[in-house]
Amino acid sequence: xxxxxxxxxxxxxxxxxxxxxxxxxxxxxxxxxxxxxxxxxxxxxxxxxxxxxxxxxxxxxxxxxxxxxxxxxxxxxxxxxxxxxxxxxxxxxxxxxxxxxxxxxxxxxxxxxxxxxxxxxxxxxxxxxxxxxxxxxxxxxxxxxxxxxxxxxxxxxxxxxxxxxxxxxxxxxxxxxxxxxxxxxxxxxxxxxxxxxxxxxxxxxxxxxxxxxxxxxxxxxxxxxxxxxxxxxxxxxxxxxxxxxxxxxxxxxxxxxxxxxxxxxxxxxxxxxxxxxxxxxxxxxxxxxxxxxxxxxxxxxxxxxxxxxxxxxxxxxxxxxxxxxxxxxxxxxxxxxxxxxxxxxxxxxxxxxxxxxxxxxxxxxxxxxxxxxxxxxxxxxxxxxxxxxxxxxxxxxxxxxxxxxxxxxxxxxxxxxxxxxxxxxxxxxxxxxxxxxxxxxxxxxxxxxxxxxxxxxxxxxxxxxxxxxxxxxxxxxxxxxxxxxxxxxxxxxxxxxxxxxxxxxxxxxxxxxxxxxxxxxxxxxxxxxxxxxxxxxxxxxxxxxxxxxxxxxxxxxxxxxxxxxxxxxxxxxxxxxxxxxxxxxxxxxxxxxxxxxxxxxxxxxxxxxxxxxxxxxxxxxxxxxxxxxxxxxxxxxxxxxxxxxxxxxxxxxxxxxxxxxxxxxxxxxxxxxxxxxxxxxxxxxxxxxxxxxxxxxxxxxxxxxxxxxxxxxxxxxxxxxxxxxxxxxxxxxxxxxxxxxxxxxxxxxxxxxxxxxxxxxxxxxxxxxxxxxxxxxxxxxxxxxxxxxxxxxxxxxxxxxxxxxxxxxxxxxxxxxxxxxxxxxxxxxxxxxxxxxxxxxxxxxxxxxxxxxxxxxxxxxxxxxxxxxxxxxxxxxxxxxxxxxxxx
Numbered sequence: 057x058x059x060x061x062x063x064x065x066x067x068x069x070x071x072x073x074x075x076x077x078x079x080x081x082x083x084x085x086x087x088x089x090x091x092x093x094x095x096x097x098x099x100x101x102x103x104x105x106x107x108x109x110x111x112x113x114x115x116x117x118x119x120x121x122x123x124x125x126x127x128x129x130x131x132x133x134x135x136x137x138x139x140x141x142x143x144x145x146x147x148x149x150x151x152x153x154x155x156x157x158x159x160x161x162x163x164x165x166x167x168x169x170x171x172x173x174x175x176x177x178x179x180x181x182x183x184x185x186x187x188x189x190x191x192x193x194x195x196x197x198x199x200x201x202x203x204x205x206x207x208x209x210x211x212x213x214x215x216x217x218x219x220x221x222x223x224x225x226x227x228x229x230x231x232x233x234x235x236x237x238x239x240x241x242x243x244x245x246x247x248x249x250x251x252x253x254x255x256x257x258x259x260x261x262x263x264x265x266x267x268x269x270x271x272x273x274x275x276x277x278x279x280x281x282x283x284x285x286x287x288x289x290x291x292x293x294x295x296x297x298x299x300x301x302x303x304x305x306x307x308x309x310x311x312x313x314x315x316x317x318x319x320x321x322x323x324x325x326x327x328x329x330x331x332x333x334x335x336x337x338x339x340x341x342x343x344x345x346x347x348x349x350x351x352x353x354x355x356x357x358x359x360x361x362x363x364x365x366x367x368x369x370x371x372x373x374x375x376x377x378x379x380x381x382x383x384x385x386x387x388x389x390x391x392x393x394x395x396x397x398x399x400x401x402x403x404x405x406x407x408x409x410x411x412x413x414x415x416x417x418x419x420x421x422x423x424x425x426x427x428x429x430x431x432x433x434x435x436x437x438x439x440x441x442x443x444x445x446x447x448x449x450x451x452x453x454x455x456x457x458x459x460x461x462x463x464x465x466x467x468x469x470x471x472x473x474x475x476x477x478x479x480x481x482x483x484x485x486x487x488x489x490x491x492x493x494x495x496x497x498x499x500x501x502x503x504x505x506x507x508x509x510x511x512x513x514x515x516x517x518x519x520x521x522x523x524x525x526x527x528x529x530x531x532x533x534x535x536x537x538x539x540x541x542x543x544x545x546x547x548x549x550x551x552x553x554x555x556x557x558x559x560x561x562x563x564x565x566x567x568x569x570x571x572x573x574x575x576x577x578x579x580x581x582x583x584x585x586x587x588x589x590x591x592x593x594x595x596x597x598x599x600x601x602x603x604x605x606x607x608x609x610x611x612x613x614x615x616x617x618x619x620x621x622x623x624x625x626x627x628x629x630x631x632x633x634x635x636x637x638x639x640x641x642x643x644x645x646x647x648x649x650x651x652x653x654x655x656x657x658x659x660x661x662x663x664x665x666x667x668x669x670x671x672x673x674x675x676x677x678x679x680x681x682x683x684x685x686x687x688x689x690x691x692x693x694x695x696x697x698x699x700x701x702x703x704x705x706x707x708x709x710x711x712x713x714x715x716x717x718x719x720x721x722x723x724x725x726x727x728x729x730x731x732x733x734x735x736x737x738x739x740x741x742x743x744x745x746x747x748x749x750x751x752x753x754x755x756x757x758x759x760x761x762x763x764x765x766x767x768x769x770x771x772x773x774x775x776x777x778x779x780x781x782x783x784x785x786x787x788x789x790x791x792x793x794x795x796x797x798x799x800x801x802x803x804x805x806x807x808x809x810x811x812x813x814x815x816x817x818x819x820x821x822x823x824x825x826x827x828x829x830x831x832x833x834x835x836x837x838x839x840x841x842x843x844x845x846x847x848x849x850x851x852x853x854x855x856x857x858x859x860x861x862x863x864x865x866x867x868x869x870x871x872x873x874x875x876x877x878x879x880x881x882x883x884x885x886x887x888x889x890x891x892x893x894x895x896x897x898x899x900x901x902x903x904x905x906x907x908x909x910x911x912x913x914x915x916x917x918x919x920x921x922x923x924x925x926x927x928x929x930x931x932x933x934x935x936x937x938x939x940x941x942x943x944x
Contacts, residue, residue, distance in 0.1 A: 191222055191284065194218060194219070194222060195287060195288070195291065197215070198215060198219060198291040198294075198295070199291065201215065201295075202291065202294040202295065202298065205298060209299060209302065212295050212298065212299060213299075213650075215295065216292060216295045216296070216650065219288050219291050219292050219295070220292065220653075222284075222288045223285060223288040223289055223292065223657075226281045226282075226284045226285035226288060227285060229277065229278075229281035229284075230278055230281045230282055230285060231278075232277050232278055232281065233274045233275075233277065233278065236274050237271065237274050237275060237278070240267055240270055240271045240274060241271065243267050244264065244267050244268065244271065247260060247263065247264050247267070250264065292654070296650070296651070296654065299648075303646070306580055307578075307580050307581045307584055308578070308581065309578075309580065310576070310577040310578060311498055311499075311502055311577045311578075311579055311580075312498060312499040312502050312577060313502070313575055313576065313577050314502045314503045314505070314506035314574060314575065314579075315506075315575055316499070316503075318499075319499035319500065319502070319503050320503055322497060322499060322500045322503075323499070323500040323503035323504050325500075326491070326496045326497070326500040326504065327491070327504060329494075330425070330490050330491060330493060330494070331490075333425055333493075333494070334425045334426065334429075334490065334493075337423045337424070337425050337426055338421065338423075338426060341420050341421065341422075341423065341426075344420075347420040350420060351419055351420055354418045354419075357415075357418060358415045358418050358419050359415075361411045361412070361414055361415035361418070362411070362412060362415045364408070364411050365407075365408040365409065365410075365411035365412035365415065366408065366412075367408070368404045368405060368407045368408030368411065369404075369405045369408035369409070369412075371400065371404040371405070371408075372400065372401045372402075372404050372405040372408075372441070375397055375398065375400030375401045375404060376398075376401055376448070378397050379394045379397045379398045379401075382394045382397060388612060388615075389608070389611075389612040391604075391608040392605060392608035392609050392611075392612060395449075395601070395604075395605050395608070398445065398448070398449065401441065401444070401445050401448070402438070402441045402442060402445050405437065405441050406434060406437060406438055406441060409433060409434040409437040409438075410434050412433075413430045413431075413433050413434055416430055417430055424493060424494075425490070425493040425494075428489045428490075428492070428493055429486065429489055429490060431489075432485050432486060432489040433486070435485060436481075436482035436483075436485045436486050437482065439478050439479075439481040439482045439485065440475075440478045440479055440482050441478075442478065442594065443474050443475050443477055443478020443479070443481075444475055444478065446474060446594065446597050446601075447470075447471040447474040447475050448471075449597075449601055450467075450470075450471075450597065451467040451468070451470045451471035451474065462526055462553075466522055466525065466526070469522050470519060470522045470523065473515050473518050473519040473522060474519060476515040476518075477512070477515040477516060477519060477590070480511045480512045480514075480515055481512060481590070483508070483511065484508040484509075484511065484512055487504075487508055488505070488508065491504050491505070501579075502574070502577075502579050505574075505579060506571075506574055506575075509570060509571060509574055509582065509583075509586065510571055512586065512590070513567040513568075513570055513571050513586060514567070516563055516566065516567040516586075516589075516590060517563070517564050517567035517568065519560070519563060520559075520560040520561065520562070520563030520564035520565075520566075520567060521560065521564055522560065523556050523557065523559055523560025523563065524557050524560035524561050524564065525557075525560075526553045526556045526557050526560070559593065559596070562589070563589065563593065566585055566586060566589040567586075569585060570582045570583075570585050570586035573585070584646060588644045588645045588646070591644045592641060592644055592645075595637060595640060595641060595644065599633055599634065599637055602633055603626075603629075603630040603633060606626050606629045606630060606633075607620055607621075607626050610623060610625060610626045639652050659672060660672060674734040675734065677730075677733050677734055678730045678731065678733065678734040679730075681726070681729055681730040681733045681734075682726050682727060682729075682730035684726075685722065685723070685725065685726025685727075685729060685730065686722075686723060686726055688722070688726075689718070689719055689722030689723055689726060690719070692718065692722065693715050693718060693719050693722075696711075696714065696715045696718060697711065697712075697715050701714060701715065707776065708776060708777055708778050710773060710776070712776060712777045712793070713770045713771070713773055713776070716770055716793070717770055720795075758811075758813070759796065761813045762795075762796045762797065762811050762812045762813050763795055763796060763812075765811075765812035765813045765815065765816040765817075766793065766794065766795045766796065766797075766798075766812040768812075768816055769793055769798070769812055769815060769816065770793065774815075774820070774822065774825070775790055775793075775798070775815065775820065775822055775825070776790065776793075777790050777791065777792065777793065778790065778824070779822050779823070779824045779825060780822070780823040780824045780890070780891060781800065781820055781821060781822045781823065782820070782821040782823070783800075783810060783814065783815060783818060783819075783820045783821070784810065784814065784818065786800060786802060786808045786810070787802065787803070788800040788801050788802035788803060788808065789801050791807070793812075796811070796812065797809050797810060797811050797812060798810050798811075798812060798815060823890050823891075824890060824891070828888070828889045828890055828891060829862070829886055829887065829888065829889075829890065830886065830887055830889075830890025830893065831884060831885065831886050831887070831890075832883075832884075832885055832886075832887050832890075832893050832896050832897060832900075833882055833883070833884055834855075834882065834883040834897055834900045834901065834904075835872075835880065835881070835882050836851060836880075836881045836882070836883070836901075836904055836915075837875060837877075837878030837879065837880050837881070837915060837916060838878060838879050838881065838908070838913055838914065838915060838916070839877075839878065839879070839913075839914040839915065839916040840877075840878070840879060840916070842879065842913050842914065843913070844871065844879065846911060846913065847879075847881060847908075847913060848869050848871070848881070850904070850907045850908065850911065850913075851869045851881060851883055851904060852867070852869045853907075854883070854900055854903045854904055854907065855867035855869065855883045855885045855900070858885070858896065858899065858900065860887045860888050860889065860892060860896055861885040861886070861887060861896075862885070862886045862887065862888060865886055867883065867884065867885035867886075868883075868884045868885070869881060869882070869883055869884075870882045870884065876918075877916045877917070877918055878915075878916040883900060
């Protein structure tokens with residue numbers, strides 16, 4: 057039996073196994089880095105091309121060569137001067153001057169300016185806030201920059217913001233003259249098209265021509281705004297493409313390798329200089345008389361902020377203890393309240409860090425190097441606080457939201473690794489802020505950043521390894537002898553554990569790929585993979601916690617955890633949270649806010665279907681109108697069924713037919729009204745209707761036939777709800793007649809769904825059509841030799857005395873014939889309600905049996921005589937003592 061290995065020795069062996077591959081990579085990388093030099097190209101760069109020719113000199117009145125020049129004060133003043141001279145130049149044009157070129161400024165100048173929307177196009181666009189000449193200058197500058205690809209990212213961003221403003225103005229100008237255009241179109245529609253024969257009244261023709269010209273003038277600004285909108289939108293896309301290309305090239309740029317030993321001395325010197333400069337700055341500030349004097353003036357405020365900061369830091373522990381007590385109480389809503397209290401574990405210490413940083417700032421611990429450290433201190437503290445909070449929510453024996461199916465040892469290990477990851481991120485943030493306090497060579501920056509990268513990647517790899525092994529814990533816990541327990545655990549935990557395993561494997565891959573890319577010199581690409589991966593894991597954790605919070609709140613609202621588990625509302629809220637997190641995930645992985653705004657702009661513009669454009673507002677109105685119409689239809693249907701129709705002379709089937717028919721008409725009208733309100737042209741659905749007719753001809757024949765049969769059933773009403781029918785060997789009550797099928801409830805309380813076409817084309821027996829009167833037949837047999845008159849009298853009395861038997865027509869007792877062992881009689885009577893036929897037959901049989909017993913009338917039953925051919929053999933065997941069964 058082997059001796060137990062102490063825990064310190066286990067940790068030493070684990071560290072040795074962990075550092076072995078690291079030293080191998082460092083050693084191999086050092087040897088390989090001797091020949092690695094920064095490449096001139098990038099990972100995502102295209103093939104080298106010839107040097108372009110020198111750009112032509114831009115004339116003074118042409119577009120600026122760069123955005124910096126375009127945004128200069130001289131250009132701005134020139135634009136203002138041109139706008140001021142616009143009106144004076146127009147006044148100097150005399151009557152004898154040559155006709156100017158047709159531009160938006162001069163188009164339709166002779167039109168009556170008193171009518172809105174019929175003046176010059178520039179004036180019409182000016183009503184919507186559009187200065188056409190200013191827009192042309194802006195567009196020219198943007199085109200020049202896009203062609204040359206020059207300008208800084210800041211300048212391109214400024215120009216893009218200006219283009220977005222212009223695009224929004226053009227979007228508003230696209231709706232100019234909308235009311236007038238609709239009125240003129242209605243007037244032209246009222247006049248109708250010109251006759252093909254040409255025979256038309258001159259006044260009508262002149263009126264049509266005048267309206268057509270007016271419509272053309274009204275539509276001109278709209279079309280011009282459409283063209284300008286497309287122009288501005290295209291320029292914005294070009295700038296976005298240029299920015300994306302630059303970012304892609306920056307990610308693919310290859311720099312020096314951190315494993316190059318030639319760069320290590322310079323990196324050590326840079327780090328030493330940063331630490332020495334920070335110490336010198338702090339010591340000089342402490343020895344400065346002016347700072348000491350200033351500290352004395354704000355000493356009370358500094359002490360107060362420090363004291364409050366310390367109390368808030370301590371309050372995080374108090375929030376943790378309070379949450380633990382709430383969870384131990386296990387009362388209604390304890391988990392939701394515990395989650396709300398647990399937020400104080402992050403918010404309160406973060407506020408304390410902010411106050412402490414402010415106190416240090418007031419104390420004079422600021423400068424070129426200490427200032428950035430003070431600014432990054434709260435952010436680094438947030439990384440530690442979030443890691444501790446999420447570890448406490450998911451892992452460990454005191455987890456507020458434990459994940460089922462994970463072994464306790466694995467949870468403790470994952471908790472420790474998450475907290476290590478938080479401290480590693482905080483240290484990396486502080487160290488990076490210290491390194492960035494002054495310019496450093498690129499090689500030194502790469503060497504100093506690589507250990508920080510490893511310090512973050514190692515706990516991420518270990519955490520991914522821990523999560524990837526969750527599936528083994530799940531397999532061990534689900535191997536229970538009870539099949540029911542096994543199925544339940546698989547349904548509740550299997551999917552989540554699979555996601556955790558996949559997430560762990562992805563984390564392991566990222567933790568390996570990021571250092572390798574940094575070794576190869578792609579430091580920017582390495583940071584663009586590692587940091588967003590960690591942030592994405594945190595985002596997923598926050599989403600899971602929010603979804604559990606929604607479930608806990610819904611449990612409190614419904615008062616039952618089972619009802620909350622089967623409810624749809626928490627699922628919909630969870631789906632909304634996932635959709636809301638998609639933009640956050642896009643920002644994490646490098647998307648700009650402008651990219652998200654552009655996506656929203658595309659969505660707001662809507663989608664085109666032929667000549668019809670459907671916008672989100674149109675969809676909203678379509679849904680509002682349809683839902684309102686549908687709700688009103690159902691409300692009126694309920695009023696018809698419960699208040700109006702029961703007071704009429706219609707039977708139940710007729711009432712149902714009226715209510716269902718009103719529902720069909722109301723829903724159809726609501727759909728048509730919603731489509732019309734959304735601005736959809738129903739004439740454009742002709743192609744869809746043709747394709748639908750072809751589909752009906754091939755594959756939807758049964759559905760259409762059942763639909764038509766359902767309408768026939770509602771109009772003719774051969775059957776109705778509550779009728780007792782027999783069809784296809786099934787007998788029962790009609791419970792519901794829908795568009796496609798009819799539901800029949802049998803006497804066994806089972807539902808039979810019958811297509812409506814079968815009820816129309818096949819034979820159907822309706823026992824209660826029109827009324828509930830029906831005939832019952834009760835057969836009875838008596839022994840041969842019985843008094844037939846007495847039998848008939850007794851049966852007649854039994855039939856006449858039953859309360860459900862009608863007196864008119866009178867019940868009849870018939871002697872049906874002679875049977876092999878009985879004389880056969882029948883009672884034939886009409887009942888008030890045929891639905892009780894089975895009960896009536898049973899009651900009559902009981903009464904007949906009682907009366908026959910009193911009168912001595914026998915009810916025969918089949919009798920058979922057994923004849924033996926050789927009885928003497930049986931007698932001989934019995935006399936000899938032999939067992940007859942033993943023979944043969």
